[in-house]
Amino acid sequence: MSNKDKAKNATQVFKGKLKETLGRKTGNQKLEASGDADQMKGNLKQAGEKVKDALQE
DSSP: OOHHHHHHHHHHHHHHHHHHHHHHHOOHHHHHHHHHHHHHHHHHHHHHHHHHHHOOO
């Protein structure tokens, strides 16, 4: 996994956590759900990159 991809995926997870927290604090369920979805996407991308790395070794 390239460092650029790692940073991009980690940023997506972080933004998702931020959105989820803000949504929870403000009572905005759409924002909270969007944050949760962003976290899942980032985590899935990270897992996919790890699989690619393992297959390249």
